[in-house]
Amino acid sequence: MEVMPIPHSEPPTDGLPALLDAASSGDEQAWRTLVDRYWRRVYALVRSRCGRSDLAEEVTQSVFVTCATKLRDGGYQERGKFESWLFLVAMNRLRDELRRQRRQATPTNPDNMAGIASEGSRRDADNRDELNEQFEALKEAVAQLPEQDREIVELRHHAGMSFKRIAQMLDEPIGTLLARHHRALKKLRTLMEEPGEG
Amino acid sequence: MNDYNDHNPEIPETLRDLEASLDALGDRTRASAPQDLGERIAEEGASILSGTQQGELRLAGTEADPVRRWTLPQHWSLAASIALLLISVVAAITLQQPAAPPGPMAGADTESESVLDDEWIEFETAYVSDTTWNDEAFTLLSSELDSLESNFSTAWTLDENLNLNEEESL
Incomplete structure (x- = not known):
């Protein structure tokens, strides 16, 4: 079976422990290298989940402040799971922030993250013309996926994580995640072919 | 890889x-x-x-944000609370003070007026024209003012009773 090449979104992890060690010792260059590797991916994941650039920006910044603080205080112990830890912090931070905003704003279905992102996507669609219709349709379809399916699609394609890292992060067997990814893509295909359904 | x-x-x-x-x-x-x-x-x-x-930077408004939690609206809230407290104190003090007598003793009987006039003339003759102001003069002045206040209160009470009777008669 021919396999289509997938864009290389995830940077190499070689030398990551050394980078983390240097950064935690106050090496600014090492810290900047770490930030360069990950900040766009964290931003993209958060942006896709919440549909808001301002919130994505704020959450991303907050995640890296946490990261720097943990490195400085020795609160992070490198065991080969930095990336999983970083994106987990991002997901939790966004979840907390959305909960906080729901408490303060118009109530929505608390169990349906997709509803919030869908609303954000609609707002984005109104305000931006940077994405063409095809991408907008795809974003809308992703937003309509059930939470678990949507999560793996966004971790994989927006955060650019490998299935191995996603499995680490979610603490689930990799086979389960591969099957879920496949199922999510099938649902997406259906949603794209029948817009408005689902 | x-x-x-x-x-x-x-x-x-x-x-x-x-x-x-x-x-x-x-x-x-x-x-x-x-x-x-x-x-x-x-x-x-x-x-x-x-x-x-x-x-310590955290998302604005979150509990783990000791700096940003102290925001402008909260300053306004504090200022409003202090202003409300001051207004309450001033209002309480004002309400506890005796009300000023109405106008030039409206409705007061001429007897009260003449008593006040006589006392003032007496005081003026005795002390105000005297250029030697001293402690004794001030003590007497204070005493006279107490007396005046008492007379005012009597006149004011009479006037209130009169008004009350008028309202009841209506």
């Missing part, structure tokens, strides 16, 4: 184009990030790691 190349073998050919579209969407989203955000993050983190910043 690039971990991202661990393709999902379960994805059939028919879905590969969709997978590629998702990758492209992810690329676009990453590219849409504000250009200066990375630099801001790097600088902020560097200052935390070097110890020049405590790293």
Whole structure:
């Protein structure tokens, strides 16, 4: 079976422990290298989940402040799971922030993250013309996926994580995640072919 | 080695184009990030790691944000509370003070007026015309003022009773 090449979104992890060690010792260059590797991916994941650039920006910044603080205080112990830890912090931070905003704003279905992102996507669609219709349709379809399916699609394609890292992060067997990814893509295909359904 | 190349073998050919579209969407989203955000993050983190910043920045309004929690609206709230407290105190003091007698003793009997006039003339004759103001004069002045206040109160009570009787008669 021919396999289509997938864009290389995830940077190499070689030398990551050394980078983390240097950064935690106050090496600014090492810290900047770490930030360069990950900040766009964290931003993209958060942006896709919440549909808001301002919130994505704020959450991303907050995640890296946490990261720097943990490195400085020795609160992070490198065991080969930095990336999983970083994106987990991002997901939790966004979840907390959305909960906080729901408490303060118009109530929505608390169990349906997709509803919030869908609303954000609609707002984005109104305000931006940077994405063409095809991408907008795809974003809308992703937003309509059930939470678990949507999560793996966004971790994989927006955060650019490998299935191995996603499995680490979610603490689930990799086979389960591969099957879920496949199922999510099938649902997406259906949603794209029948817009408005689902 | 690039971990991202661990393709999902379960994805059939028919879905590969969709997978590629998702990758492209992810690329676009990453590219849409504000250009200066990375630099801001790097600088902020560097200052935390070097110890020049405590790293207490959190999302605005969250409980773990001791700096941003103290925001302008809360200043206004505090100011409003203090103003309300001051107004309450002033109002309480004002209400406890005896009310001023109405106008030029409206409705008071001429007897009260003449008593006051006589006392004032007596006081004036005795002390005001005297150029030697001293402690004794001030003591007497205080005494006279007490007397005047007493007379005012009597007149005011009479007047209130009169008004009350008028209202009842209505």
